[in-house]
Amino acid sequence: MESGIFFSDYRSDMALRRMPLQKVRTGLLLVGLVVFPFLATPYWLNLANQIAIATIGAIGLNILVGYTGQISLGQGAFMAVGAYGSGLLTVRLDVPFYFSIPAAALITAVAGLVVGLPSLRLKGLYLAVATLAAQQIVEFVVTHWDGLTGGTEALVVPAPELFGARMNTDGRFYWILVVVALAVALFAANLFRSRVGRAWVAIRDQDIAASAIGVNVFGYKLLAFATSSFLVGLSGALLAHYRSIVTWERFTIEVSISYLAMIIIGGLGTISGSFFGASLIVLLPAMINTLGRSLQDTAPWAATVLPYVQQGVFGLVIILFLVLEPEGLAKLWRNVKDYFRVWPFSY
């Protein structure tokens, strides 16, 4: 139990993990991540990989929505740019994936800058509608530009190779995803403590006040769009190589919505929230699926209503979180931590 926090030098005061308990938790998390693939079944590995990709995308979206306060319905479009970018670079130009993925993320960042341009004049609802239009237009381009993307046909991406090993199993791809996801989380955590991150928060909280204290509002908004799209494109590109197949159905407006749901349910403007939300949105349909299959013998009709149950629960979870706990899972987690920090003297 702690009775107070005293730091005697700036280094320990500025550290990302300051308290002993935090260090213990981080250590446990890292050990867990290393041990996990040796214990998990392929089913759980697959889910873990999906969560890792979703976490990267959700952190990206959180930069834009949670930290800078710019609502985007174009997540699916950005992921499509990343996925097709990296896929096409690999298939057409034989670029190895460790070059094509960052390149695709950069391309997406540029696309993000273009979509961010209307934020010069628009905010709130209007910007959300503008990104909705961008989503529809990108979807149209992807499905109709047959010469580049293959239109509605799937683009097959060969399994990536690293150090002579083919990364074609969940167990092998897990390591790539975990390293990238941790790096992204660390980058974001430090970014939000920097000048740039604080400028974004200032814009979110009160843009006029932000410009009054000398924040270049438009410049930082564009930077938020670019950084966010870079990470979202990264997650799209990873998805392309992980699935080794790219189809436009994976990048529709539904995807934008489920990513928004992740950060809302997880908690806007928190990195742990991005992870919690991504986990919940990935695990929820899987759990309902398992439940439905276990009911198959007693209630054969369960299988037919399964997709609707998934969809209904998805909507219900969003509504319940917004009405009952608008700060999301991150807040719940914080409550748990606060409770146990001074346990058993919690008053």
Add this chain to the structure above:
Amino acid sequence: MGSDVFLQLTVSGLSNGMVYALVAVGFVVIFKASDVINFAQGEFLLFGAYLAFAFIAQFGLPWSLGVLATLLTAAMIGLIVERLVLRPLIGEPVISMIMVTIGLSSLLRAVVNGIWGVRPKAFPNFIPSGEVEFLGAIVGIDRLLVIAIAAILLTVLTLFFRHTRDGIAMRAIADDQQAALSMGISIKRVLAVAWAMAAITAAVAGIMLANTVGVSHDIIFIGLRVFPVVILGGLDSVPGAIVGGGVIGLLESYTAGYTTSGLELIVPYIVLILVLMVRPYGLFGKEIIERV
């Protein structure tokens, strides 16, 4: 391509446009009363179509009773949604409002699909479906009737906003919420009326769609078409929704008729972006948008 083709395209474009306008009016009413953008408008439409299908085709009610029952049920759903979902969120940030209606749309869609499945249903036409010669072109009667019904309904709505107590209260709240409150207008009542009206107009549009294109899941995509319509017309303007609906409907129809590339799918969104860049408050909206 003669003038008869042009006329046919105009009629079908206008009839689609009027359906858009009806959906858009519901959208505008909610936005005026509460500054909420309702992403579930397409699902209200879907609900309307399937309710009409249930009452008329499944329960065998005569169509007049069936339509009445549909409208009443739709209004009930609107009221329930407002009371349970929207009212606890009054005063929350924009993103919460957007997300809660998105969650709602997912929930409503699941309910509709769970009850009626996703396969298209045949709907017994109660609007006569023959064809007539109209100014030298052959057009469907149902299309013309859709235009007529929508025109009547939209006129009634415009009159409602001009002359009835609730209509004026709604405009007062849209204009200045605090002033309206201090004049004794009940925001709760107005919000409830707004959601009920949005559900009813969407149900009417749903019934008309069921009649012209059939009852199917694809109706939902019309919900997304509403955005270009309301942005073009102005988010808070009923006449704007009507004009916007007509313009977008015609534009789609002409692009579909005179080009072959499927461009009609994105032309509305291109218009949307252009409008946002040049005149974000739309043709008839109030110029309150903040410059950033």
